[in-house]
Amino acid sequence: MKITSYLIIISLLTSCSEPSEPEVAWKSIEVDLQTLLIQAEDGDTIQIPAGNYMFKKSLILDGLTDVVIQGAGMDESTISFALQESGAEGIKAANCTNLVFQDFTIQDAKGDNIKVTDTKGVRFSRVRSMWTGDPKKENGAYAFYPVLSKNVIVENCIAIGSSDAGIYVGQSDSVIIRNNEVFWNVAGIESENCRWVDIYGNNAHENTGGILIFDMPGLTQSGHTTRVFDNDAVSNNHENFAPEGNVVATVPPGTGIMMMATRNIEVFNNRIHNNRTVGATVVSYVLVEELGAEEGSQLEAANDKIDESYDPYPNVIYMHDNEFKNDHWFPTFQNDFGWLFFKEFPFATPDMAIDGIFSEDNAFVMCLENNGEFKFANLDAANDFEGLTTSWEAFDCKGTSIAPIF
Amino acid sequence: MSFFTALKSHRVAIILIAFSACSNPKKPIVLEKVSLGVESKSDYPMLLSEWNLFKGRMADLIPSESVFAYDINSALFTDYAHKARFIRLPEGETVDYHPTESLDFPVGTVLIKNFYYPQDFSRPKENKRILETRLLIHEDEEWKAIVYQWNDDQTEAEQVILGATLPVEWTDKKGELQRINYSIPSQPQCKSCHEFNGEMKPIGPNARQLNTKYQLEDWRKSGRLTGADSVQFPKLVSYLNESKSVNERARAYLEINCGHCHRREGPAKNTGLYLLTSQTDEYRLGVNKAPIAAGKGSGGRRYSVVPGEPDRSILAHRMTSLEPGEMMPELGRSIEHKEGVALIREWIEELVN
Numbered sequence: 128m129k130i131t132s133y134l135i136i137i138s139l140l141t142s143c144s145e146p147s148e149p150e151v152a153w154k155s156i157e158v159d160l161q162t163l164l165i166q167a168e169d170g171d172t173i174q175i176p177a178g179n180y181m182f183k184k185s186l187i188l189d190g191l192t193d194v195v196i197q198g199a200g201m202d203e204s205t206i207s208f209a210l211q212e213s214g215a216e217g218i219k220a221a222n223c224t225n226l227v228f229q230d231f232t233i234q235d236a237k238g239d240n241i242k243v244t245d246t247k248g249v250r251f252s253r254v255r256s257m258w259t260g261d262p263k264k265e266n267g268a269y270a271f272y273p274v275l276s277k278n279v280i281v282e283n284c285i286a287i288g289s290s291d292a293g294i295y296v297g298q299s300d301s302v303i304i305r306n307n308e309v310f311w312n313v314a315g316i317e318s319e320n321c322r323w324v325d326i327y328g329n330n331a332h333e334n335t336g337g338i339l340i341f342d343m344p345g346l347t348q349s350g351h352t353t354r355v356f357d358n359d360a361v362s363n364n365h366e367n368f369a370p371e372g373n374v375v376a377t378v379p380p381g382t383g384i385m386m387m388a389t390r391n392i393e394v395f396n397n398r399i400h401n402n403r404t405v406g407a408t409v410v411s412y413v414l415v416e417e418l419g420a421e422e423g424s425q426l427e428a429a430n431d432k433i434d435e436s437y438d439p440y441p442n443v444i445y446m447h448d449n450e451f452k453n454d455h456w457f458p459t460f461q462n463d464f465g466w467l468f469f470k471e472f473p474f475a476t477p478d479m480a481i482d483g484i485f486s487e488d489n490a491f492v493m494c495l496e497n498n499g500e501f502k503f504a505n506l507d508a509a510n511d512f513e514g515l516t517t518s519w520e521a522f523d524c525k526g527t528s529i530a531p532i533f
Numbered sequence: 534m535s536f537f538t539a540l541k542s543h544r545v546a547i548i549l550i551a552f553s554a555c556s557n558p559k560k561p562i563v564l565e566k567v568s569l570g571v572e573s574k575s576d577y578p579m580l581l582s583e584w585n586l587f588k589g590r591m592a593d594l595i596p597s598e599s600v601f602a603y604d605i606n607s608a609l610f611t612d613y614a615h616k617a618r619f620i621r622l623p624e625g626e627t628v629d630y631h632p633t634e635s636l637d638f639p640v641g642t643v644l645i646k647n648f649y650y651p652q653d654f655s656r657p658k659e660n661k662r663i664l665e666t667r668l669l670i671h672e673d674e675e676w677k678a679i680v681y682q683w684n685d686d687q688t689e690a691e692q693v694i695l696g697a698t699l700p701v702e703w704t705d706k707k708g709e710l711q712r713i714n715y716s717i718p719s720q721p722q723c724k725s726c727h728e729f730n731g732e733m734k735p736i737g738p739n740a741r742q743l744n745t746k747y748q749l750e751d752w753r754k755s756g757r758l759t760g761a762d763s764v765q766f767p768k769l770v771s772y773l774n775e776s777k778s779v780n781e782r783a784r785a786y787l788e789i790n791c792g793h794c795h796r797r798e799g800p801a802k803n804t805g806l807y808l809l810t811s812q813t814d815e816y817r818l819g820v821n822k823a824p825i826a827a828g829k830g831s832g833g834r835r836y837s838v839v840p841g842e843p844d845r846s847i848l849a850h851r852m853t854s855l856e857p858g859e860m861m862p863e864l865g866r867s868i869e870h871k872e873g874v875a876l877i878r879e880w881i882e883e884l885v886n
Contacts, residue, residue, distance in 0.1 A: 154565045154567045155567065156569055157695075158566075159567075159568060159569035159571050161719065162571050162572075163569060165721060176567070176569070178567070181564055184695075185722075187719070187721035187724075189724055211857050211858075212716075213716055213864060214722070214864070215863040219725075221724070222731040236858065237858035238828060238857065238858025239826075264829060268826060268827070268828025269826070272826075290829060291826075291828050295826075297803060298803055343825060344805075345805035346803070346825065347802060370831045371833040371834065372824055372827065372831030372833060372835045373827060373828065
C-alpha cells in the first residue's frame with residue numbers, strides 16, 4: 128500500500144506540470160440532441176454519433192416511453208459537461224417508462240452524471256460514466272443515479288471518480304447491478320433504501336468502499352432483500368474524498384462490503400481481497416450517525432426525530448461461501464476505526480466486523496457459513512468496546528437463501 | 534451512548550498532507566456545431582404577438598379583453614428580475630377554489646409571466662427591458678410550458694425552445710450598477726420546478742399566494758372564483774414584510790423558492806427535506822437532518838440546518854453557492870440573493886430556543 132500511496136502523490140504532482148490528456152476536438156450537438164429528446168416519440172432510438180461532444184446545460188428527458196439513447200460505443204461517443212453552466216446533472220430523466228442508455232461515455236458533469244428519477248424501467252448498458260483526472264472532492268456525487276424507480280438494470284458499465292458512489296441506486300425496487308467495473312470512487316456501488324436488489328458479477332476495486340448496502344432514515348421507503356454475490360471487492364483502499372456531511376464520508380478507506388441498518392441480505396461467493404481495514408462489515412445507523420456528528424451536537428435529539436418507521440439496526444444477514452484475503456499488515460490510518468483495529472488487532476485486521484449495537488426489541492440474526500479462514504470482530508461499540516470479541520461462534524449457523532428477483 | 538470519545542482515544546496521530554493547488558488556466562474551447570438533421574418545431578405560435586394577450590404597444594403589457602393581471606404575496610427570486618403576471622381565462626369560465634394547491638383553472642387557461650428589468654430599480658416603472666415571457670397553457674390533459682424571448686427593440690418576442698443567455702445590467706436601489714448573465718430556461722427545464730406528482734403544474738397561483746389585500750376577495754365577489762363561498766382564505770406573508778416575524782417570513786421564502794421541489798409531491802422528494810409552510814416537523818425542515826444526495830453541495834457541513842449556526846447549515850451554503858450541482862435552487866439564479874440569504878440566516882440563528 129505504501130507503494131500505491133507514493134504513486135498517487137507522484138501522479139498528483141505531475142498533473143500540475145503538463146496537460147495530461149491529449150487535445151480533444153470538442154464539438155457541439157447540444158441543441159440538436161435536446162431537440163430530438165423533446166420531439167422523441169414512443170419507441171424512438173436517439174443516436175449519439177461517434178465523436179466528442181461538449182454540453183453547457185443538462186440534457187433533459189421527460190415522460191418518454193420505450194426510448195433508447197444509443198451511442199456508437201463507449202470508446203466512440205463521448206459527451207462531456209466540463210463546461211456546464213446550469214443544471215445539477217449531466218443527463219436528467221424523469222417520469223419515463225422503459226428507457227435505455229447504451230454505448231457511450233459521459234463525463235465531468237458539475238453534479239451527477241446521469242440521474243433517472245420516477246421511472247418505470249431503465250437500463251444502462253455499456254456506458255462509461257466518469258470524472259476525468261485524479262479522484263477529488265470537486266467531482267460530482269454519482270456517476271449512475273437511478274432513484275425512485277422500478278425495474279432498474281445497470282450492466283456492463285464503468286464508473287470512475289465519483290465523490291460519492293459510482294453506481295448509486297436509491298429508493299428503488301427490483302434492481303439488478305451486474306457485471307460492472309467501478310473504481311476510484313468513494314463508494315463503488317451503493318444501494319440505498321432499495322428493495323429486491325441483485326448485485327452480482329461486478330468488479331469493485333480501488334474505491335474507498337467497494338459495495339455498500341445502506342438504509343437511511345427519513346426517506347420515501349426503507350430498503351431490504353438484497354443479494355450480493357459473485358463479485359470481486361478487491362483493494363478498495365482509496366482515500367475517502369467525499370465531502371463531509373455525506374454518509375459515505377464516514378466509510379473507512381479499505382472497506383470491501385458494508386451493510387448499514389439494512390435487513391434480509393445475502394452475501395455469497397464473493398472474492399473479498401486486500402481491503403486493508405475490513406473485508407465485510409455490518410453496522411447500525413446509530414454508529415454512522417455518531418461518527419458523522421460533530422462532538423457536542425445533539426445526537427440524541429436528532430435520533431428522536433427520525434421517523435418511527437425507521438429501524439436503525441441491521442438484521443437477518445446471511446454471509447456464506449465468500450473468500451476473504453488480506454495481505455495488508457495495517458488498516459487505514461485515515462479513519463478512527465483503522466486506529467481502533469490497529470490497536471486492538473495488531474497485524475491481524477478483521478476480515479469481518481460488526482459494530483455490536485443491537486436493537487432492544489428484535490434479536491440480531493446473522494449467519495456466517497463456509498467462508499473459509501477469516502478473522503472476525505464484534506466491536507461491542509454499544510458498550511464503548513468493552514466487550515469486544517473475535518469469536519463468531521454465536522453466528523455459526525446456516526441461514527435462508529433469498530430467491531432471485533427475476 | 535458515548536463511544537465516540539472512546540473511539541477517538543484510539544487515534545494516535547493525524548497526518549495532514551497538503552497539496553498546493555495548481556491552477557491550470559483553461560484554454561478556451563471552440564465548439565464546432567454538428568447537425569443531427571433535426572428542425573425545432575412547436576405546436577404553438579412562434580411569435581408572442583400571435584397570442585393577442587396585450588393591446589396597443591405590446592411592451593406596455595396592457596392586457597387585452599380576456600386577460601387580467603394578478604399578483605402574489607411572496608415571489609420566487611430570479612436574479613432580481615421584476616415580474617408582471619397575467620391570466621387569460623376562456624370566455625365564460627371561472628376558477629375553482631382549492632385550499633392548498635394551485636387553484637383549479639379551466640382547460641384553455643393561459644398563465645402569463647413577463648420577466649423584466651427596470652434600468653433603475655429606484656424608478657421601477659420607467660425604462661423597462663422585458664427579457665422573456667413564459668406561458669403555462671392548460672390543455673385538455675395537462676399543462677404545457679412555452680417561453681418567448683423579447684427582441685432588443687421590445688416590439689416582438691419569439692419562441693425559444695432551448696433557452697438563451699443574455700447579458701443584463703441595471704442600477705440597484707443603492708445606485709450601484711449590477712451586471713449578470715441572465716438565463717432564459719429551456720422548455721424542458723420548466724418542469725424541473727413545475728412538477729407535481731410527475732405532471733406539469735402551476736406553482737404560484739394558490740389561495741395563500743393570491744390572498745393579497747383584496748385580490749381573492751374581489752375574484753370571489755365578481756364570480757371569477759367559484760367554490761369558495763364561505764371560505765376563510767389562508768394567507769402567505771410577504772417575506773419582504775418586516776412587520777411579520779422572521780419565522781413567518783423565512784418560511785414563506787423557503788416555500789416559494791424551495792417548496793415546489795422540496796415537498797412530497799415534488800422532484801426533490803427523494804431528499805426527505807420538505808420546505809412548504811405546512812410542514813411542522815423540524816427534522817423534515819432540515820433541523821439536524823443529514824443530507825441524502827447532496828454531494829459537494831454539503832459544503833462540508835453535516836446537517837441541513839444546525840439551529841443557531843447558519844455557517845454550519847447546508848441550507849445557507851447552497852443558497853450562497855453559484856456552482857451548478859451545488860447551488861439551490863438548481864435553476865434561475867446566477868447571483869446570490871443577499872436579502873434572502875440574510876433572512877434565512879437570521880431564521881437559523883433564531884431557531885435556538
